[in-house]
Amino acid sequence: MSGEARSDALKLNSPRAATPDSWREGFGVIARILRLTFEHPWQVTFAIGGAMVAAILQLMIPKLLGHAVDQTQAIVDGGGVTRASLWVTAALLLVVSVLRGGFTMVQNYFAEAVGHHVAYRLRLSYYEKIQRLSFSFHDQVHSGDLITVGMLDLEGVRMFFSTGFVRAAFLAMMIGIGAFLLLTTNFVLGLLALSFVPFVAWRSSAARLKLRAAWLTLQEWLGVLTRAMDENLSGIRVVRAFAAQRHEMAKFDKLSQHTLGLQYERIGIRVRNTSMMTFSFFIAMGLVLLVGGQKVIAGEITVGTLTSFLAFMTILQLPVRQLGMMVNSFARASTCGARLFEVLDLNDEIGEAGDAPELAVGDGTLEFEAVDFAYPAAPDKPVLKGISFTAHRGQTIGIVGPPGSGKTSVASLLPRFYDVTGGSIRIDGRDIRSVALASLRRAVGVVQQDSFLFTTTIENNIAYGDPWAEGATIERASESAQLHTYIKNLPQGYSTLVGERGVSLSGGQRQRLSIARILMLKPPFIVFDDSTAAIDAATEQRIRAEMREVAGDSVTLIIAHRLSSLKHADEILFLEDGEVVERGTHDELIALGGRYKALSDLQGQPDDADLEDTKDDRDVENERHAVRQG
Amino acid sequence: MSRTSDTPFDRAEALRAAGKRPPRATVGSHVDREEVFGRMFDGNVVKRLWSYVSPYRKLVFISIAAVLVFTATQLALPLVIRYAIDTGMAAGDPHPGALAWAGVAFAIVILINFAASYVQENVVGRAAENMLFDLRRAMFEHLQHISLSFMDKTEVGRLMSRLQGDVSSMQEFLENSVLSIGDIVLLIGIVCVMLALNVWLGLLTLVVIPVLFVVRIVWLPRARVAFMAAHEANSITNGALAEAINGVRAVQGMDRQRVNATLYDDKARYNLETHLKSARYAQLMVPVVDTLTGIAMAVVIVGGGTMITTGTLDVGVMVAFIFYIQRFFDPIRSLTLQYSVMQRAMASGQRILEVMDVPVSVTDKPDAKVLPADNDGSVDFENVTFGYDPKRPVLKNVSFRVNPGETVALVGPTGSGKSSAMALVHRFYDVQHGTVRVGGHDVRDLTQESLGRQVAMVLQEPFLFTGTVFENVRYNNDAATREEVRRACEAVGAHDFVMALPDGYDTQLSQGGGSLSLGQRQLLSFARALIADSKLLVLDEATANIDSYTELQIQKALERLLEGRTGLVIAHRLATIRGADRIIVLREGEVVETGTHGELMRLNGMYAKLYSLNYASFDDAARELAAMSGT
Known part of the structure; x- marks a missing residue:
C-alpha cells in the first residue's frame, strides 16, 4: 500500500511529471503495463482462464445447494426422488468445490507470477538505466526519490496484474453470469438480491480512492515525523548542548498529534464505509428473505430456490466489496507506473554514436x-x-x-x-x-x-x-x-x-x-x-x-x-x-x-x-x- | 601506453560471455537479520506494555463488548433464516405472521450488527493509534535523556526502527487482538449453535475443523520460511539498487556498469525465484480449504438430507448449516495468521523494552536551582575524576579554573580527555569524584535546562536541522527576533552568503544543510551560539579540512564570538591556541602544563616541544611527539 507514499516525490524536469494528470495519460500507462504483462502470454492465459473457470464453478455451488434442498423436500413429499440422487448432488458439490479450489489456485499463482516476472524485467531495466544516467541527472534528482521509485513504485506496477486486472476479469464473470442466473430464475427476487451491488460497488470505490488520498497525506506527514525524529537522534548532542529537549518534544508532539488526527480521519472513512456496505448487503438479504418467503408460501418458488438466492448473495458479497481494491490498484498503478516509466524513458544525456570507435591512446597528449x-x-x-x-x-x-x-x-x-x-x-x-x-x-x-x-x-x-x-x-x-x-x-x-x-x-x-x-x-x-x-x-x-x-x-x-x-x-x-x-x-x-x-x-x-x-x-x-x- | 586487446576488461568480457562472474565483485550486501519472531507469549513484555494500554482500557473493553455483540448477530442471522423457513414457509401449513416476525427480527439483528461493527472498528482503531502514539512518545522522550555514551554506541537507524517498525507491530497486534477475540467467540459460537441445532449432524460436519487445524500447523512453519526468504531477497535486491544509486558516480567513474548489471541480475533472479516459491506456498492452502468446505457441504447434504427424509431434521436447519459452513473457515484462517502477528509483537516488545530500560544517567535534583543569567561565567574543575567506565578514568584528579572573561585553550593529543572535560561542563555525565562548577555553582545543583541555556556550546561537527536558516540560528530561543538573528549572522560573517541563498533567511535547509559548505555550516553554528548570548562559551574547534579562504573567515568569526565572554576552547589550530589568554595542556587525563603561550615556551616542556614541531594541528604534533619519545 505504501507505494504511492509521495504523490510528487520525483520532480524531474517538469513538475507535472509526478502523476498522470489526465485520464488518457493514465490509460496510456495502464496500457503499457499490460503490454509488459502480455510478454508472458501463457501465464496470462492461465491466470485469466483460471479466474473465469473459478468464477463459473463458484456460481454453481449455490445452485447445487438449492437443488439439494429441493431434492430433500421432494423425497419427503414422495415425488419419486430417491436418496441416491442426494449422493449425486453431494458428490457433484464436492467435485465442484475441489475444482474451484484448484482453479483459484491457478488463477492466483499465475497472476502473482506474471507480476513478479514483469517486476524482474523492470528491475533490471531500471537498474541499468540508473547506472547509465548522467551526472547532471543525478545532481538534480534526490537519490532517496530514485530509491523509492525503484522499490515502491515498481511494487505498485507489479501488483497491478493480480489485484487489478485479473480481479476485474473475475468480477466481470461473477457479476455478469451471477446476475443472469438470478434474473432468469426469478426476475423480482433477482433484482432484490442484486440491489446491494451498485451501492456497494460505488461506496467501496469511492472509499478506496478517498482512503488513498488520506493515505498519501498521512504518508507525507509520517515522512516529516520520521525526519524530525531522525534528525533529533543524529543531532542529539546539539539538542543536549542547548538543553532543547522541551523544544524538541514540542516539535515532536505537534507533528505526532497531527498524524494522529490524520489516522483518526482514515479510520473514520474506513469504518463508515465498511459498516454501510455490510448494512446494505444485509438489507438486501432481508428483503430477499421476506419477499422470497412470500413467494414460497404462494408456491411460486421452492425453498431450495430461495436458499440458492441467499447463498448466491453470500458468495457475491466479498468480490463486490473488493471492487474498491481493484479500482485502487488501477489508480495506484497509473501513478506509480507514470513515475517509473518517466525514468526509464529518459535519454542518456551523454550520448555516443553507435559506431563510435574505441579510444586508442597513442602519444597520450x-x-x-x-x-x-x-x-x-x-x-x-x-x-x-x-x-x-x-x-x-x-x-x-x-x-x-x-x-x-x-x-x-x-x-x-x-x-x-x-x-x-x-x-x-x-x-x-x-x-x-x-x-x-x-x-x-x-x-x-x-x-x-x-x-x-x-x-x-x-x-x-x-x-x-x-x-x-x-x-x-x-x-x-x-x-x-x-x-x-x-x-x-x-x-x-x-x-x-x-x-x-x-x-x-x-x-x-x-x-x-x-x-x-x-x-x-x-x-x-x-x-x-x-x-x-x-x-x-x-x-x-x-x-x-x-x-x-x-x-x-x-x-x-x-x-x-x-x-x-x-x-x-x-x-x-x-x-x-x-x-x-x-x-x-x-x-x-x-x-x-x-x-x-x-x-x-x-x-x-x-x-x-x-x-x-x-x-x-x-x-x-x-x-x-x-x-x-x- | 596504448591498450592492447589483453586488458582486464577484455578478459572480463570473455569470461562474462562464458557465464563466469568476477571473483572480487559484489553488489549490495546481506542484511543484518533481526530476530523477527519472539516467543509466542512473553508475560513480562505483556505486563509492562499493559501500562500503555491501560489508559485506554475503557475503550478496549468497549470494543471487546462490541465485538461480542457483533459476533452474536452473525450467529443469529442463519437462525432467523431457519425460523423463516421452518415456521414461516413450512410446507403445507405456514404459520401466519411468522414470516413478518422473521423480517422484524432480521431488521433488528442487522441494525445491532451495524452499530456494533461501527463501534468496534472505530474504537479499537483509535485505541491502538493512541497507544502507538503514547508508546512512541515515551520512547522518544526517554531517548532525549539517556546517557550520551549509549547514543554514541547505537546507530540512529537502529533506534529509528524501534520507534517505527517495532511500535507499529505492537499497534498491529493490539488491533488484531480484539478481532481475534471475535474470531474465537465466533468459532465457538458456530460449534455450539450447530451442536444445539442437531448434535449428530453437527459432529459430522465439524470433523473437518481439526483437519484444517492440523494442515495449517504443518504448513505454517514451512510457508513462513518461504515467506521470510522472499522478504529477505527483496531487501537484498533493494539494498543493491540503493547502493547503485548512492554510488553511481564511483560506478560510472570506474566503468563498472556492465559487471554490476550482471551481478544485479543474479540477485533479481533469486528474488524472483523466492517470490514464486512463496506464492506457491501461499496458494497451496486455497484448494485445501475449498476441498474441506466441499466435504462439509456434502456431509450436510447427505447426512442432513437423510435426516430430513426420516423426519428427524427440518429443512431450515439444513439451510442454516450451509450458511455456518460458509463462515467457519474464516476464523481459523485469521487465528493462525494472528499467531505470527503475536510472535512478531513479542519480539518487538522485547526490543522496545530494551530501549526503555537504558537508564537515564543524569537527572535534576528535586531542589535543583536555576543558573541565573547574570552568573559570572567562570568554570571551576576541582579534583575532578571521571571515566565512562569508572574503572578506567579519562580525567584524573583534574583541577583548573577559567576566570570570567578569559579564553582558555585546552590542548592535548586525542584521548587526553579534552572532549570529556567539555562534556562535564555541560553535565552530559556526572563526575565520579570532585566538583565541576559553572558561575560558582556545582553543576549537579542546577537544572540541566538552565545550564544548557547559560552555557553556549559549539560542536566540532556543525549540525543543522531541517527548517529555515532563521529557525536554525535561533534554535531553542524562540524569543530571538529576525533583527537579532541577522545581527548575529553579520557578526560571524554569515550574513552575505545567507542573503545569497534563494530565500535569504527563509531558505529551507534540507538534509542537515547539505547544500551549504562545511565552512558555511560552521559559521551558522557560531551564529547560533551567539544568539544564545551566554556568559560562557564552550567550543570544540573543527578539525575537518577547510580551504584557506574559509579558514580565515572562521578565525575572524571566532574572535568575534569570544569577545566579552568566558571561553573554554578545545583548540586544534595554532592560530587559536596562540590567541588564547591561557593554555592548559592535558595528557592522559592529567593537566601537565598551564600558562600563556610565552610562559609555556619559556618552560620548555611538552608544549614547547609540540610547538617546535610546527604542525598546523596540535593533535598530530602530540602524536608525533609520543612516537618520538617511544622510539
Whole structure:
C-alpha cells in the first residue's frame, strides 16, 4: 500500500511529471503495463482462464445447494426422488468445490507470477538505466526519490496484474453470469438480491480512492515525523548542548498529534464505509428473505430456490466489496507506473554514436581548447570560460583557485561526466565526444572528492575497477597509496568489511583507498579532484613519489586548494570565476606576486607546509590501533 | 601506453560471455537479520506494555463488548433464516405472521450488527493509534535523556526502527487482538449453535475443523520460511539498487556498469525465484480449504438430507448449516495468521523494552536551582575524576579554573580527555569524584535546562536541522527576533552568503544543510551560539579540512564570538591556541602544563616541544611527539 507514499516525490524536469494528470495519460500507462504483462502470454492465459473457470464453478455451488434442498423436500413429499440422487448432488458439490479450489489456485499463482516476472524485467531495466544516467541527472534528482521509485513504485506496477486486472476479469464473470442466473430464475427476487451491488460497488470505490488520498497525506506527514525524529537522534548532542529537549518534544508532539488526527480521519472513512456496505448487503438479504418467503408460501418458488438466492448473495458479497481494491490498484498503478516509466524513458544525456570507435591512446597528449562549460541545470551560469591547456605524457597540470572558481568542473569534463558547452577536449588530437564512452572512462581515472565505499571487503573495494585483479596487484596499489600498513594491521587484513555495515574509515583513509583504486588500473590519464585534502602532506609526498614510479608516463591533473599538493606541477592554472587568471610554474607564480602568491602567504610558509598534517582523530586512533596490533 | 586487446576488461568480457562472474565483485550486501519472531507469549513484555494500554482500557473493553455483540448477530442471522423457513414457509401449513416476525427480527439483528461493527472498528482503531502514539512518545522522550555514551554506541537507524517498525507491530497486534477475540467467540459460537441445532449432524460436519487445524500447523512453519526468504531477497535486491544509486558516480567513474548489471541480475533472479516459491506456498492452502468446505457441504447434504427424509431434521436447519459452513473457515484462517502477528509483537516488545530500560544517567535534583543569567561565567574543575567506565578514568584528579572573561585553550593529543572535560561542563555525565562548577555553582545543583541555556556550546561537527536558516540560528530561543538573528549572522560573517541563498533567511535547509559548505555550516553554528548570548562559551574547534579562504573567515568569526565572554576552547589550530589568554595542556587525563603561550615556551616542556614541531594541528604534533619519545 505504501507505494504511492509521495504523490510528487520525483520532480524531474517538469513538475507535472509526478502523476498522470489526465485520464488518457493514465490509460496510456495502464496500457503499457499490460503490454509488459502480455510478454508472458501463457501465464496470462492461465491466470485469466483460471479466474473465469473459478468464477463459473463458484456460481454453481449455490445452485447445487438449492437443488439439494429441493431434492430433500421432494423425497419427503414422495415425488419419486430417491436418496441416491442426494449422493449425486453431494458428490457433484464436492467435485465442484475441489475444482474451484484448484482453479483459484491457478488463477492466483499465475497472476502473482506474471507480476513478479514483469517486476524482474523492470528491475533490471531500471537498474541499468540508473547506472547509465548522467551526472547532471543525478545532481538534480534526490537519490532517496530514485530509491523509492525503484522499490515502491515498481511494487505498485507489479501488483497491478493480480489485484487489478485479473480481479476485474473475475468480477466481470461473477457479476455478469451471477446476475443472469438470478434474473432468469426469478426476475423480482433477482433484482432484490442484486440491489446491494451498485451501492456497494460505488461506496467501496469511492472509499478506496478517498482512503488513498488520506493515505498519501498521512504518508507525507509520517515522512516529516520520521525526519524530525531522525534528525533529533543524529543531532542529539546539539539538542543536549542547548538543553532543547522541551523544544524538541514540542516539535515532536505537534507533528505526532497531527498524524494522529490524520489516522483518526482514515479510520473514520474506513469504518463508515465498511459498516454501510455490510448494512446494505444485509438489507438486501432481508428483503430477499421476506419477499422470497412470500413467494414460497404462494408456491411460486421452492425453498431450495430461495436458499440458492441467499447463498448466491453470500458468495457475491466479498468480490463486490473488493471492487474498491481493484479500482485502487488501477489508480495506484497509473501513478506509480507514470513515475517509473518517466525514468526509464529518459535519454542518456551523454550520448555516443553507435559506431563510435574505441579510444586508442597513442602519444597520450591531452588538450583543452577554449573549453566553456555550464551545468545543464543552470545553462546561463557559465562555470568555465575559455580554458585551454596542453599536457603531454608524464606531465602534471595543477589547478587551484578559490571555492566556486570551477576547479572541480574541470575534473568532471575529462571523463565526460558532463559535456563541454563550448570548445573541445582532445586526446591525441581526437575529440573525446567521438570515441566510445566506456573506452574513454577506462583511459581516465578520476580520484573523486568523496570516495564512495561499497559494502564489501577492503580488497574488493580497491579492485572495484577491475574485479578480476590478483591479490598481489591489489596490495601493490595499496602500498603505493600508503594504505598497505594500515590494512595489514587490521585483524582481518584485506578481508575486512567496510562500507555501511563495516569498519568505518577516516576521511584520509578513504581518500587513500580511492587513490589505490585508480593506481591499480594504471590509466593513461589520472585526475585528482581535491582528493588529497584529508591526507597529511608528508604522506601525500610519498604517494606522489610512488606515482612517479608506477604511473610515471600518465598525464596527471591535480585539483587542490593546498598548494603543497601541486607545487611540483609542470604548469599551474589559477582559476577565478571560471577563467584562468594566472598560469605558470610554482616559482613563476610566486615571482609574479599575484593571487597565487597571496594564497601561498595565507597558507603559511609553503616549505613548512610540507609537514602540515590534517589527519583527523579517527586516523590517529586507527593508526595507533594498527601500531599496537603490529 | 596504448591498450592492447589483453586488458582486464577484455578478459572480463570473455569470461562474462562464458557465464563466469568476477571473483572480487559484489553488489549490495546481506542484511543484518533481526530476530523477527519472539516467543509466542512473553508475560513480562505483556505486563509492562499493559501500562500503555491501560489508559485506554475503557475503550478496549468497549470494543471487546462490541465485538461480542457483533459476533452474536452473525450467529443469529442463519437462525432467523431457519425460523423463516421452518415456521414461516413450512410446507403445507405456514404459520401466519411468522414470516413478518422473521423480517422484524432480521431488521433488528442487522441494525445491532451495524452499530456494533461501527463501534468496534472505530474504537479499537483509535485505541491502538493512541497507544502507538503514547508508546512512541515515551520512547522518544526517554531517548532525549539517556546517557550520551549509549547514543554514541547505537546507530540512529537502529533506534529509528524501534520507534517505527517495532511500535507499529505492537499497534498491529493490539488491533488484531480484539478481532481475534471475535474470531474465537465466533468459532465457538458456530460449534455450539450447530451442536444445539442437531448434535449428530453437527459432529459430522465439524470433523473437518481439526483437519484444517492440523494442515495449517504443518504448513505454517514451512510457508513462513518461504515467506521470510522472499522478504529477505527483496531487501537484498533493494539494498543493491540503493547502493547503485548512492554510488553511481564511483560506478560510472570506474566503468563498472556492465559487471554490476550482471551481478544485479543474479540477485533479481533469486528474488524472483523466492517470490514464486512463496506464492506457491501461499496458494497451496486455497484448494485445501475449498476441498474441506466441499466435504462439509456434502456431509450436510447427505447426512442432513437423510435426516430430513426420516423426519428427524427440518429443512431450515439444513439451510442454516450451509450458511455456518460458509463462515467457519474464516476464523481459523485469521487465528493462525494472528499467531505470527503475536510472535512478531513479542519480539518487538522485547526490543522496545530494551530501549526503555537504558537508564537515564543524569537527572535534576528535586531542589535543583536555576543558573541565573547574570552568573559570572567562570568554570571551576576541582579534583575532578571521571571515566565512562569508572574503572578506567579519562580525567584524573583534574583541577583548573577559567576566570570570567578569559579564553582558555585546552590542548592535548586525542584521548587526553579534552572532549570529556567539555562534556562535564555541560553535565552530559556526572563526575565520579570532585566538583565541576559553572558561575560558582556545582553543576549537579542546577537544572540541566538552565545550564544548557547559560552555557553556549559549539560542536566540532556543525549540525543543522531541517527548517529555515532563521529557525536554525535561533534554535531553542524562540524569543530571538529576525533583527537579532541577522545581527548575529553579520557578526560571524554569515550574513552575505545567507542573503545569497534563494530565500535569504527563509531558505529551507534540507538534509542537515547539505547544500551549504562545511565552512558555511560552521559559521551558522557560531551564529547560533551567539544568539544564545551566554556568559560562557564552550567550543570544540573543527578539525575537518577547510580551504584557506574559509579558514580565515572562521578565525575572524571566532574572535568575534569570544569577545566579552568566558571561553573554554578545545583548540586544534595554532592560530587559536596562540590567541588564547591561557593554555592548559592535558595528557592522559592529567593537566601537565598551564600558562600563556610565552610562559609555556619559556618552560620548555611538552608544549614547547609540540610547538617546535610546527604542525598546523596540535593533535598530530602530540602524536608525533609520543612516537618520538617511544622510539
